[in-house]
Amino acid sequence: EAQVTQNPRYLITVTGKKLTVTCSQNMNHEYMSWYRQDPGLGLRQIYYSMNVEVTDKGDVPEGYKVSRKEKRNFPLILESPSPNQTSLYFCASSLSRGYNEQFFGPGTRLTVL
Amino acid sequence: AQSVSQHNHHVILSEAASLELGCNYSYGGTVNLFWYVQYPGQHLQLLLKYFSGDPLVKGIKGFEAEFIKSKFSFNLRKPSVQWSDTAEYFCAVNAADKLIFGTGTRLQVFP
Numbered sequence A: 001e002a003q004v005t006q007n008p009r010y011l012i013t014v015t016g017k018k019l020t021v022t023c024s025q026n027m028n029h030e031y032m033s034w035y036r037q038d039p040g041l042g043l044r045q046i047y048y049s050m051n052v053e054v055t056d057k058g059d060v061p062e063g064y065k066v067s068r069k070e071k072r073n074f075p076l077i078l079e080s081p082s083p084n085q086t087s088l089y090f091c092a093s094s095l096s097r098g099y100n101e102q103f104f105g106p107g108t109r110l111t112v113l
Numbered sequence B: 001a002q003s004v005s006q007h008n009h010h011v012i013l014s015e016a017a018s019l020e021l022g023c024n025y026s027y028g029g030t031v032n033l034f035w036y037v038q039y040p041g042q043h044l045q046l047l048l049k050y051f052s053g054d055p056l057v058k059g060i061k062g063f064e065a066e067f068i069k070s071k072f073s074f075n076l077r078k079p080s081v082q083w084s085d086t087a088e089y090f091c092a093v094n095a096a097d098k099l100i101f102g103t104g105t106r107l108q109v110f111p
Helices: none
Strands: A006-007 A010-013 A019-025 A031-038 A041-053 A055-056 A076-078 A086-092 A109-112 B003-005 B010-014 B019-022 B025-027 B032-040 B045-050 B057-058 B065-070 B073-078 B085-096 B098-101 B105-110
Touching: A006 B019, A010 A019, A019 A031, A019 A086, A019 A109, A041 B098, A086 B045, B003 B085, B003 B098, B010 B019, B010 B065, B019 B105, B025 B073, B045 B057, B045 B065, B045 B073, B073 B085
Parallel strands: A010 A109, B010 B105
Antiparallel strands: A006 A019, A019 A076, A031 A041, A031 A086, A041 A055, A086 A109, B003 B025, B019 B073, B032 B045, B032 B085, B057 B065, B065 B073, B085 B098, B085 B105
């Protein structure tokens, strides 16, 4: 089944404790992206990647890192999480660049205390 | 900068009522347009998309949208809503390698 998977689905952590949210897709998509969803703000793009080893900042990249060492994986790293990063995070992928339909993962609800 | 506006933040309807959700974008170049739906507790799913051709596009579950280039609009419509349409709806515009979302419209349909 074609899908985007994220882990963990729920995470409660404390300020400053490094964490990684994994994202994997099995559709051989070139383009992958991370979004955060906050009430009243919709979805905002954090980082995106057009292919392996090619990443770029989205609209709200501060406090986040990403890597794209393999085509299927696009982990989101929070080196030192802070309470303002409490949010619902979605990973998405599409066939190429940003012009195709994006397929979304199930989301990761992160709480930073 | 590119942006997407959804004017209706919260819409409440009775079953069988007609629905129209507004979406306007600002971008001077070629755009691809999308409507996504997010059912409670679930991830975003594509309702419909416009890339080119007929500006009236039909999507899943009886939804349709009309692209009006002169008005920079891509409004979502459904003639008769059902309780199962209760969800949050997001308009999105793909421009310059980025997918930009509106802030969403929460639709509640009561039986």
